[in-house]
Amino acid sequence: xxxxxxxxxAIAAGSLPSTTTTARVFSSSSRPSYSPPPLSRxxxxxxxxxxxxxxFSTSPLLRQEAxxxxxxxxxxxxxSGISPLPSRSLISLSxxxxxxxxxxxxTNELPTTPSTLxxxxxLSAQGRILNDVFIYLDPRSTSSPPDSFLIEVSxxxxxxxxxxxxRYKLRSKCAIALLPQEEASVIAVWGSPDSIPAQGExxxxxxxPRVPSWQRGLVLGGGSGxxxxxxxxxxVYTLLRYANGVAxxxxxxxxDGGLPHESNLDLLGGVDFRKGCYVGQELTIRTEHRGVVxxxxxxxxxxxxxxxxxxxxxxxxxxxxxxxxxAGSNVTRVGAxxxxxxxxxxxxxxxxxxxxxxxxxxxxxxxxxxxxxxGMGFKxxxxxxxxxxxxxxxxxxxxxxxxxxxxxxxxxxxxxKGKRH
Numbered sequence: 001x002x003x004x005x006x007x008x009x010a011i012a013a014g015s016l017p018s019t020t021t022t023a024r025v026f027s028s029s030s031r032p033s034y035s036p037p038p039l040s041r042x043x044x045x046x047x048x049x050x051x052x053x054x055x056f057s058t059s060p061l062l063r064q065e066a067x068x069x070x071x072x073x074x075x076x077x078x079x080s081g082i083s084p085l086p087s088r089s090l091i092s093l094s095x096x097x098x099x100x101x102x103x104x105x106x107t108n109e110l111p112t113t114p115s116t117l118x119x120x121x122x123l124s125a126q127g128r129i130l131n132d133v134f135i136y137l138d139p140r141s142t143s144s145p146p147d148s149f150l151i152e153v154s155x156x157x158x159x160x161x162x163x164x165x166x167r168y169k170l171r172s173k174c175a176i177a178l179l180p181q182e183e184a185s186v187i188a189v190w191g192s193p194d195s196i197p198a199q200g201e202x203x204x205x206x207x208x209p210r211v212p213s214w215q216r217g218l219v220l221g222g223g224s225g226x227x228x229x230x231x232x233x234x235x236v237y238t239l240l241r242y243a244n245g246v247a248x249x250x251x252x253x254x255x256d257g258g259l260p261h262e263s264n265l266d267l268l269g270g271v272d273f274r275k276g277c278y279v280g281q282e283l284t285i286r287t288e289h290r291g292v293v294x295x296x297x298x299x300x301x302x303x304x305x306x307x308x309x310x311x312x313x314x315x316x317x318x319x320x321x322x323x324x325x326x327a328g329s330n331v332t333r334v335g336a337x338x339x340x341x342x343x344x345x346x347x348x349x350x351x352x353x354x355x356x357x358x359x360x361x362x363x364x365x366x367x368x369x370x371x372x373x374x375g376m377g378f379k380x381x382x383x384x385x386x387x388x389x390x391x392x393x394x395x396x397x398x399x400x401x402x403x404x405x406x407x408x409x410x411x412x413x414x415x416x417k418g419k420r421h
Contacts, residue, residue: 075243076316080191082217082229083237087249089158090184090218092138093165094148095174102135102149105168105279107260107271110149114139117206117216119270121260122164123280127287128256129263131161132248132270136218139204150179150218152186154249168279187217187226188237197225209269210246211405235348239316242351245299245403251327252297252345252353260284261293262355267409292366293358297345298400300354302386310383310399314351321396322347326389331356331398334383344386344398354400361400364410 093102099110108120118135134152141148153161158178165176189196189205191213199205203225208214219226246268247253253263265271266288273288275281287293301314302321325347330340331354342356358364359377361384385395 075314077240077243078191078232078236080193081189081232081236082193082196083188083232083234084219085186085188085234085237086181087155087234088152088186089155089181090179090186091151091153091158091162091165092148092177092179092184093151093174094138094141095172096147097172098147098149098174099145101169101172101174103275104277105165106133106135107265107275107278107280107284108135108269109272109275110146111135111137111206113137114204115206117209119209119265119268121265121270122161123260123278123284124256125279127259127280127283129253129258129260129265130164130255131157131250132253132263132265133161134216136204136206139201139218140220150184152216154251157250157255160255183221185219187219189215189217190237190240193230195229197229200225211244239348239351242299242347242353243314243316245297245353245401245406247297247345247353254328254345258295258355259287259293261287261291262295263297264406267406267413294366295342295355295357296406297353298342298356298361298406299403300344300347300352300356300398300400302347302350302352303397303399305385305395305397307397310381310397314399314401317350319349321350322352324388324391325352325386325396329386329389331361331384331386333360334385334397341384342400354398356400362402364402364407 102110105122106118106120107123108118111118114137116137119132120135121132122130124130131153136150136152137146138148138150151161162176162178169176188208190211197203202219202221204218204220205215206218208216241248245264247263260266260271261284266273271284271288273285299314301311302325303311325344327344327346329344331342331344332340341360342354345353345355347353354361356362359366361378361382363378384398384400386398388394388396
């Protein structure tokens with residue numbers, strides 16, 4: 001039998017680590033019992049560090065200022081309603097391997113009950129968003145465990161997503177089919193409508209995880225149960241999303257054009273950071289724990305350049321200002337040169353969404369950044385503008401707002417990171 005060599009390392013208190021080595025050889029029959037001496041830790045003097053300002057202050061002053069920058073209750077839109085969503089389509093995915101297959105290619109876990117849904121995204125291998133989706137358990141299936149799902153996606157992207165699924169399917173035992181609107185469709189419900197149809201076999205409601213007062217409805221079999229129900233147009237729901245800073249579909253979340261964090265999926269429950277491996281996970285996790293997100297989608301309001309001052313609250317007004325702006329146009333600071341402050345994503349009337357640089361268009365401070373010191377940071381009274389398409393030199397002003405939910409969730413995230421470190 002090989003002899004046993006023990007090494008004891010003594011660390012001198014109050015000095016750099018030093019090691020002394022003592023070697024003793026015992027036979028297997030004469031090995032003495034050994035009890036290690038109790039360790040005594042040297043008394044440590046607390047470090048005196050300069051006070052650091054929190055990236056997102058919760059002081060009453062900032063809270064008061066933030067209130068005027070967030071979406072108010074009276075935004076000129078209906079407080080409740082029901083809208084059909086023909087711009088959204090459903091893809092059926094069913095089979096014994098359906099759940100395992102989906103888990104490997106989406107950013108979130110799957111729904112567990114028919115009354116819940118999952119908000120998630122399909123990513124490229126580089127971590128860029130391909131499609132934002134909702135995933136439901138198919139209420140027509142009675143299998144246990146569930147092996148049939150419905151994937152809600154932008155109608156314009158449905159055929160492309162079907163090809164993407166088939167590309168990764170390989171030998172997985174599951175069937176993929178794009179459902180016609182007559183067979184299955186989606187409605188949006190928000191607030192407390194006076195007459196909301198009762199849930200049944202042809203109609204199933206699920207809470208929308210993005211906004212507490214919103215619901216998503218699955219309509220099966222051509223709309224049975226919705227006859228005679230007063231409906232708002234889809235444009236009303238779209239304006240409501242804009243007012244709350246919630247993007248949806250690849251007209252607003254450009255395919256292969258940005259990270260989940262930039263579209264606020266990390267704050268809206270679209271990413272499970274404890275989930276197992278999926279396509280695009282590496283960059284998503286690295287951004288969450290080590291990166292600084294400098295751009296995010298924000299609600300925005302257009303107003304004429306002739307206005308004496310920028311608006312202090314976000315409110316919908318009829319008109320066609322947004323229709324005159326080309327999607328993807330650069331948003332720049334008035335009277336300044338240099339890099340753009342953001343990009344115009346799309347809008348209706350005078351409302352829309354911008355992908356804005358937070359340190360330039362908002363009062364939010366990024367951890368470790370000193371943008372104000374470089375002259376590029378946000379200052380009270382700053383105004384921004386975007387060019388009108390087809391009319392060279394003509395511009396309209398853009399005011400970005402920080403929704404209350406976004407500010408609060410960013411503060412919660414920073415507090416959690418502070419506790420971990």
